[in-house]
Amino acid sequence: MPDEFGVVAPPRTRILAAARDLFHRHGLRGVGVDAIAEAAGTNKMTLYRHFESKDELIVAYLRGAVSEADDIWREIERENPDDAPAQLRSWLKRAEDCITVDGRGCDLANAAVELTETAHPARRIIEKMKTEQRDRLANLCRRAGIPKSGVLADTLTLLLEGARVSRQAAGCNGPSAKFISTAETVIETFKAKAKAPAKRSSHKRAR
Amino acid sequence: MPDEFGVVAPPRTRILAAARDLFHRHGLRGVGVDAIAEAAGTNKMTLYRHFESKDELIVAYLRGAVSEADDIWREIERENPDDAPAQLRSWLKRAEDCITVDGRGCDLANAAVELTETAHPARRIIEKMKTEQRDRLANLCRRAGIPKSGVLADTLTLLLEGARVSRQAAGCNGPSAKFISTAETVIETFKAKAKAPAKRSSHKRAR
Numbered sequence: 145m146p147d148e149f150g151v152v153a154p155p156r157t158r159i160l161a162a163a164r165d166l167f168h169r170h171g172l173r174g175v176g177v178d179a180i181a182e183a184a185g186t187n188k189m190t191l192y193r194h195f196e197s198k199d200e201l202i203v204a205y206l207r208g209a210v211s212e213a214d215d216i217w218r219e220i221e222r223e224n225p226d227d228a229p230a231q232l233r234s235w236l237k238r239a240e241d242c243i244t245v246d247g248r249g250c251d252l253a254n255a256a257v258e259l260t261e262t263a264h265p266a267r268r269i270i271e272k273m274k275t276e277q278r279d280r281l282a283n284l285c286r287r288a289g290i291p292k293s294g295v296l297a298d299t300l301t302l303l304l305e306g307a308r309v310s311r312q313a314a315g316c317n318g319p320s321a322k323f324i325s326t327a328e329t330v331i332e333t334f335k336a337k338a339k340a341p342a343k344r345s346s347h348k349r350a351r
Numbered sequence: 352m353p354d355e356f357g358v359v360a361p362p363r364t365r366i367l368a369a370a371r372d373l374f375h376r377h378g379l380r381g382v383g384v385d386a387i388a389e390a391a392g393t394n395k396m397t398l399y400r401h402f403e404s405k406d407e408l409i410v411a412y413l414r415g416a417v418s419e420a421d422d423i424w425r426e427i428e429r430e431n432p433d434d435a436p437a438q439l440r441s442w443l444k445r446a447e448d449c450i451t452v453d454g455r456g457c458d459l460a461n462a463a464v465e466l467t468e469t470a471h472p473a474r475r476i477i478e479k480m481k482t483e484q485r486d487r488l489a490n491l492c493r494r495a496g497i498p499k500s501g502v503l504a505d506t507l508t509l510l511l512e513g514a515r516v517s518r519q520a521a522g523c524n525g526p527s528a529k530f531i532s533t534a535e536t537v538i539e540t541f542k543a544k545a546k547a548p549a550k551r552s553s554h555k556r557a558r
Contacts (some may be wrong), residue, residue, distance in 0.1 A: 170467050173380035183496045249464065256520035257456065260377050274521035298526040299510070304411045305520070306513030313463035313512070316480035319505040326506045335399050 156194045158184040163205045168251055172202055172258045185217050202255070209251040210273045217280060228287035230332070235284065241325045246314065249308040277301070285334075288337050296334045303327050363401045365391040370412045375458055379409055379465045409462070410473050416458040417480045424487060435494035440537070442491065446511050447531045454523065456515040484508070492541075503541045510534050 147153070153161070162183035167177040177198050181191045195201040214237060224230035248254070252270045259266055282297035290296055307323035314320070356359070360368070369390035373382040384405050388398045423445060431437035455461070459477045467475055489504035497503055514530035521527070533554040 160498065169378070171465055173378070173465070174464075174467055246481035248467070250520075253520045254464050255518050257461050257516065258378055258457070260381055270520050271522050271525075274517070274525060278521070280525055290510070295533070295536075298529040299537075301526045302517060303506070303509045303531065304513065305517045305526075306509035309460050309464065309507060310481070310512045313457075313460045313477050314485070315478050318478075318481060319485055319508045319512075322502065322505040324507065326502070326509060327496045329502075330537070334409060344412065 145214055155184065155186050155190050156315065157264075159180075159186065159191055159194060159201070160204060160208060163201055164208060167202070167205050172255055177201070200266060202259075206252060206255055206266050206269050206273075208267055223279065228284060230288070232284055232288045235281065236324065236327055236331075238326070241319050243304075243307045243311055244316070247311055249312050250305070253305060253308065266290065275343065287329050290331065290334050291337060292334060296331065300327055303330070362391065362393050362397050365402060366393065366398055366408070367411060367415060370408055371415060373445070373456055374412055379462055384408070406472060409466075410476065413459060413462055413473050413476050413480075417476065420480065420484065421436055435491060435496070439495045443486065443534055443538075445530065446507075446514075446534070450511075450514045450518055450527050450530055451523070454518055456519050457512070460512060460515065497538065497541050498544060499541060503538065506537050507534055510537070 152158075158179060162180050166180055166183060177188055177191055180201070181188045184191070191201070195204060205311070220231050220234045224234055242250075252273055255266055256270050261267075278297055278301045281300060282294045285293035285296045285300075303323060303326055307320040310318055311320040366387060369387050373387055373390060384395055387408070388395045398408070402411060404520055427438050427441045427445070431441055447465075459480055462473055463477050466477075468474075485504055485508045488507060489501045492500035492503045492507075510530060512534055514527040517525050518527040550554070
């Protein structure tokens with residue numbers, strides 16, 4: 145498949161692109177290496193020259209998803225330089241987009257559901273990425289001046305993960321349709337607490 | 352496998368029990384009908400006499416999960432008769448238990464992630480069950496006297512779905528560990544709004 149300049153991408157790139165598309169749409173177990181090789185315009189032998197096993201291809205695919213998420217964070221920061229509240233709004237808008245535009249949910253969370261073997265090499269990648277995303281969001285909430293930024297990041301993370309899986313389970317008119325209003329209400333509540341007069345509380349200090 | 356009275360369950364019951372255990376642990380695509388037949392102490396021919404296809408077995412397995420969820424709702428109501436606030440606390444406790452005790456998440460949400468074919472007969476069952484669960488929770492919140500019960504039910508549903516998938520993706524020390532405190536805070540916030548003096552708001556009226 146030549147691009148607009150008539151250049152054909154190297155096999156490894158084509159295989160990864162095909163895996164990304166097919167794994168995303170049909171799940172990791174819903175598609176075999178034959179179908180991926182065919183979609184990449186190559187064959188299984190070539191695929192196995194670049195990726196020792198299907199598991200190695202899965203790991204490479206998930207690393208790609210992590211890299212795309214990193215790009216999104218960089219974009220959010222570049223488009224809203226030194227403006228944490230605007231960055232948080234941008235995060236929220238992008239979160240909402242990925243729920244409404246793409247009904248298949250998060251590639252990494254979906255992979256966690258499918259890869260039930262605790263020793264699967266992909267599990268470490270998924271856990272590390274999910275932890276980093278949450279910490280990045282907590283950092284953003286803190287920079288935006290919202291108190292209990294760690295608790296807020298946990299809440300927003302659960303709402304987003306929930307919305308992405310609920311979109312698949314309950315359909316697009318289910319609770320996932322309420323993600324943005326729910327998340328905005330939660331953020332406003334955390335902000336309002338900051339403005340309210342301080343009072344004794346038994347809550348633990350947020351990270 | 353005889354029970355404590357030496358009675359062997361009929362094949363259909365044994366097949367369903369084995370499917371429930373194996374599908375739950377390894378996913379729908381992570382286990383084949385041979386393994387299920389073997390675990391049930393029978394063979395593939397007998398399995399296919401009771402279930403025309405693996406998809407039919409999947410549907411029966413998910414119907415069983417729906418039935419178990421119905422039992423939990425009945426228990427919640429029986430243990431806390433005519434006491435909606437206590438029923439809501441009981442719901443919360445059971446939700447927390449299912450996150451911490453069982454790392455594999457919700458059978459129906461997991462199935463929605465795995466069954467990517469939009470026409471799969473199981474999808475209707477999943478969507479119907481998820482819609483009913485949310486409506487049941489909204490009804491409970493309303494009976495507990497909490498305003499905007501529909502919005503609260505959507506929020507709690509997203510938090511729970513999120514916690515169950517986050518437990519699988521980010522591990523047991525990730526945001527899922529904050530489910531109960533997050534959910535309690537959300538419920539208190541909704542209650543507090545009811546006590547606060549009414550003021551003009553641009554929010555849409557809750558269901």
